[in-house]
Amino acid sequence: MLTQLLIALNGLASAVAKPLLMPVAWCPGWLSITAIGAVTGIAMLVAFKYTSNQSAIRATRDRIKANLLALALFRDDIRVGLRCQGALLLGAANLLILSIVPMLVMFPPMCLLLAQLALWYQVRPLAVGEQAVVTVRLAEDRLDRLSAVQMGPSSSALSRVGPIRVPAQGIVCWSVEAREPGLHRLAFDLDGAVFSKELSVAVGGAWMPTSMKRPDRGLFELLLHPRERPFTEASPVRSIEIEYPERSSWTAGSRTWLVYWFVISLAAAFAARPVFGVHM
Amino acid sequence: MFFASPFAMEFPMPCLWAYIGPGAGFALAGSFIAVIGAILSAASMILFWPIRRLVRVLFRKRPPKKARFRRIVMLGLDGLDHGLTTRLLAEGKLPNMAELARRGGFQPLGSTLPPISPVAWSTFQTGVNPGKHNIFDFLTPDEKTYAPKLSSVEIRSARYRPFAGLWPFTASRPDIRMLRKSKPFWSVLSDYGIVNCVLRVPITFPPEKLRGVQLSAMCVPDLRGTQGTFSHYTTRARDESEKTGGEVHVVRRAGRDIACELLGPPHPTDPEKGPLRVPFTVRIDGDDAATLTIGGSRHRLKRGTYTDWIRVRFRVGWSVSVQGVCRFLLLDANPEFSLYVTPIHIDPEKPAMAIGYPAVYSMYLAKRQGPYATLGLAEDTWGLSEQVLEDEHFARQCMDIDVERESMFMDGLAKVPRGFIVCVVDSTDRMQHMFWRYHDPSHPARPAKIPAAYRSAIEDLYVRMDGLVGRTMVKCDRDDTLLMVLSDHGFNTFRRGVDLNRWLEEQGYLVIDDARRGEEYLAGVDWSKTRAFAIGLTGIFINQRGRFERGIVEPGDEARAVRDEIAGRLGTLTDPLNGTRAIHKVYQAVKTYRGPYKENAPDLIVGYAGGYRVSWDAAVGRASRQVFHDNRKAWSGDHCVDPSVVPGVLFSNHAIRSDSVRLLDLAPTVLEQFGCPIPEHMDGKPVVIGERVAAEASRVETESQVA
Structure with a gap:
């Protein structure tokens, strides 16, 4: 049930994200991630305003500030100071409790959004002539068919090494070389059935959505890899994964984009807070 | 993907999971910071307490005798x-x-x-x-103009001086001097x-x-610099030219809406522009309710019920504003509209001038209990x-x-x-x-x-x-x-007012232009012929040369003679209505007070008998046509009498x-x-x-x- 729901939500998120994130393909990475960070920051701020108990948050924040000021104003008696500290802790705990509802409300859309953004920023597509490892993982009850897995012929990629089979882990690997730019599908054959995986090949570091993995039906996997439909439960193939290269950048790089987006969204929300009159 | 990536692994998972939007992120981060801050602060407080205590014991100036009480509460x-x-x-x-x-x-x-x-x-x-x-009264006459001024504080209005400070707002704060x-x-x-x-x-x-x-x-003044000016907005035709302590604004109704303006402090750079203003609208929702929109926020008005304190911000320019708090009271919605607004108090959370010590104390109280009256x-x-x-x-x-x-x-x-x-x-x-x-x-x-x-x-x-x-x-x-x-x-009760200026006039101490009798602040007084006058709640001033700009009574024997004469005559003043003495005793400041400032006191302090007080006219420097007046105002009790009475x-x-x-x-x-x-x-x-x-x-x- 949850799996079906998540598959449907991923479909919806992909449909919405496709036109919305289209400009990412045309813009410099720093610009697109900055714009997305700012817009999402403000959107989440507004969402927070309407999903939280603003008056209670304001009152709690005021009490916290009052206790902080009290610590400075009434320093002569340690018991008074410790009482203020206690009140401060209670206030902080109360603030945490008041954040639960908006957190729960925002959790699903934020997860979906981050998964969509990861398609663009987490790795970069292969360049023509560049090699990557493709791994096919079989279901545990079909490990005996490991030797039967074959990579189908493709004009977009050429197998340079492999297949290398690792029975202990139930995987078969190839090293493939990208031949043509564009979005392609790599096909794999097992006992006559064909299983495919999307392959992204770009020219000169161009931006395109890149799905690292066609997942199985685990919820976590579904959440993290929303672009391709998961394999069915009856499928002998569990997942197919391509190890794309990392993108190097201070803003939109594989190792930095999430932090950068986090900072930009925080800054945008903080700047927009007085405009929208939001208490946080 | 990003959770599983090496990048994501470098960060604790709960942080990533917790970050689900700036609002919740801030709230979450804020509360964690508060918790950690409180724990660290508590730890440091406990660790440093013995040192602080020791420093205090060693270096504090101690009372020479042992305190009998740990705490005195008044x-x-x-x-x-x-x-x-x-x-x-x-x-x-x-x-x-x-x-x-x-x-x-x-x-x-x-x-x-x-x-x-x-x-x-x-x-x-x-x-x-x-x-x-x-301090001898609420008010004291100005030595040059005879106009009353506050006796305890002198407030010089704010002057906006660009680049005078890092923050223009601080540069424009008024100059306040304590006179006590x-x-x-x-x-x-x-x-x-x-x-x-x-x-x-x-x-x-x-x-x-x-x-x-x-x-x-x-x-402590209101935001307009007065000691409290209320505002009354009404659609009723103006029946009085002015109200004491407040202003009446006749407004027009357009359908259900009434557009009004709240008047604030004078414009700091260009006084000719008049006071700063905050527009607001009231939409009538029925006979007993209306909606107030001010400063971008809406508030429900219910007839006869005060709103909470509402913050109002008067903008002086870009990034510079003065903030106050006031309460609104819908008096009538239909058929005539009537709205009362309290004087605009200085906002204790962002005070335009220090109203507490340390300055953050008013802010602390505001954070603790919300906005409060500061006037x-x-x-x-x-x-x-x-x-x-x-x-x-x-x-x-x-x-x-x-x-x-x-x-x-x-x-x-x-x-x-x-x-x-x-x-x-x-x-x-x-x-x-x-x-x-x-x-x-x-x-x-x-x-x-x-x-x-x-x-x-x-x-x-x-x-x-x-x-x-x-x-x-x-x-x-x-x-x-x-x-x-x-x-x-x-x-004590305040039944009858004594118009001291009229009495002084009748006794020949004060000369006033009859046509200007009703003007406040002694405006119609002929100072070249006036030897004594009354203003304020308590006393009579001798128009003494050297003390007042147009003084005519010579200090020394002449002034003493005038004082003695007035004190003697006034002490026997009898109310013709009931034949009772209206004055318990008249005190001479030079004999009653001791200290370097006794010269600033009224020369004579009138100790009224129970039921009497200075009349409303005399208090503001007017002279009516009779000495005694019935007090028919709601202000019906008083204590401006002889101290033995109260x-x-x-x-x-x-x-x-x-x-x-x-x-x-x-x-x-x-x-x-x-x-x-x-x-x-x-x-x-x-x-x-x-x-x-x-x-x-x-x-x-x-x-x-x-x-």
Whole structure:
């Protein structure tokens, strides 16, 4: 049930994200991630305003500030100071409790959004002539068919090494070389059935959505890899994964984009807070 | 993907999961920071406490004698009358005060001459007579123009000076000078390292440095720089040209909407632009309700019910604004619209000028309990006196302010377990001023039919204050705590006003242009022929050469002769209505006061008999055509009489072993009880404090019972 729901939500998120994130393909990475960070920051701020108990948050924040000021104003008696500290802790705990509802409300859309953004920023597509490892993982009850897995012929990629089979882990690997730019599908054959995986090949570091993995039906996997439909439960193939290269950048790089987006969204929300009159 | 990536692995998973949007992220991060900060701060507090303690013991200036009490608490109930309190005690209506009297003592407290709040509370805090603290009245005439000015504070308006400071706003703050002289006793306590919490004691503005905290009271202006200007918006045709203490704005109704403007302080850079303004609209939603839109926020108005404090921001320019708080009261919605707005108080959270010490103290209170009244004379007596407000509206205003005051007082009690705490409640004074007509069966302003709710308004007020005393007693129920409940003066009926200027005119001391008789501030007076005049609540000034710009009476023998002559004649003034003496005694300042500032006092201070006071005309420097006037205003009780007529009260939870205690004696008493030396300049004598009678089990009320 949850799996079906998540598959449907991923479909919806992909449909919405496709036109919305289209400009990412045309813009410099720093610009697109900055714009997305700012817009999402403000959107989440507004969402927070309407999903939280603003008056209670304001009152709690005021009490916290009052206790902080009290610590400075009434320093002569340690018991008074410790009482203020206690009140401060209670206030902080109360603030945490008041954040639960908006957190729960925002959790699903934020997860979906981050998964969509990861398609663009987490790795970069292969360049023509560049090699990557493709791994096919079989279901545990079909490990005996490991030797039967074959990579189908493709004009977009050429197998340079492999297949290398690792029975202990139930995987078969190839090293493939990208031949043509564009979005392609790599096909794999097992006992006559064909299983495919999307392959992204770009020219000169161009931006395109890149799905690292066609997942199985685990919820976590579904959440993290929303672009391709998961394999069915009856499928002998569990997942197919391509190890794309990392993108190097201070803003939109594989190792930095999430932090950068986090900072930009925080800054945008903080700047927009007085405009929208939001208490946080 | 990103969770599983090496990048994601470098960060703790909960952080990533927790970050689900800036709002929740901030909230979450904020609360974690607060928790961690509190723990670190608590740890450092405990670690450094012994060091701080040691430093304090080694380097603090200590009182030469051991303090008898760990804490002294004073609760000032402005204007609580000794006679009425005694009667209500006898009738058993004030059980907490009775218990306090039983444990310690109760006696009249001698007030000052004149017995009015600015003078009395100045004497209370300095322990000196007015000749040394320089406060003789609310107002004093300007030596050049004869126009009245505030006697306790001088406020020069803000001037915007670009680039004068990092923040233009701070550069535009007004220049405020305290005119009260001498030194409050809490300054002496501070010198000896004793912590003080001084809440709303009159004549503490601008706030002075002390060890502890202070919130100023009387003379704190509203945002317009006045001592309180209410606004009344109405669609009714203007029937009066102006209201005292307020402004009437005739507005027009367009369908259901009324567009209005709230007037703020004068424009700091271009005074010709007039006051700063904040537009607001009111949409009528029915006979009893409306919606107020101001500053981008909406508020529901219900007829007869005050809004909470609403913040209003007057913009001076880009990034510069002045912020105030006010409350709105819908008086009528249909068919005519009528809206009352309180004076715009300085916002305690973002004060345009310091109203407390340290400056953050007002902010602390605002954060702790929300916005509160900051205006010196916070209860809008003019609104009721000018018949804009009704009794219930005024009473509600007073009671709401009392709740705010009690909240800050109780917080002071909780935060200062060792030291001195004083809090003054003003509503006792204001409500007695306004509701005495229901208390006095012979008052000229007493209506034929008294509203049931106000038949015993004054007694109810005393009972309410008894509750506050009870709650305070619960917090001060220790042998090492001295609790005193006191008032600066008592109260009396104000039936008849004496127009001193008319009397002076009749006696040939004052000459006035008959056509300009109704003008305020002595505008029509012929100074070349005038030897004496009256302005303010208490006294008569000799138009002495050298003191006033157009003075004609020579100092020395001539001035003395005029004083003696007026004092002699005025002392026998009789009310033709009933043949009673209107004046108890006329005091000469030179003989009554001692100290370097006695020359600034009115030359003659009039001690009225009970039922009399200076007339409304004479108080503002007008001269009418008759000496005696019936007082038909709601302002029906007063205390501007001879001090012997209106003694205050003094309750204590420890026995009082002195007779005839005066307000003057309390400052040296507190100093002595804390073991501090009493400065030689103080005129008061310390009261002898005895022991406390143990509470009887059956009489001890719990906090909840008192509440």
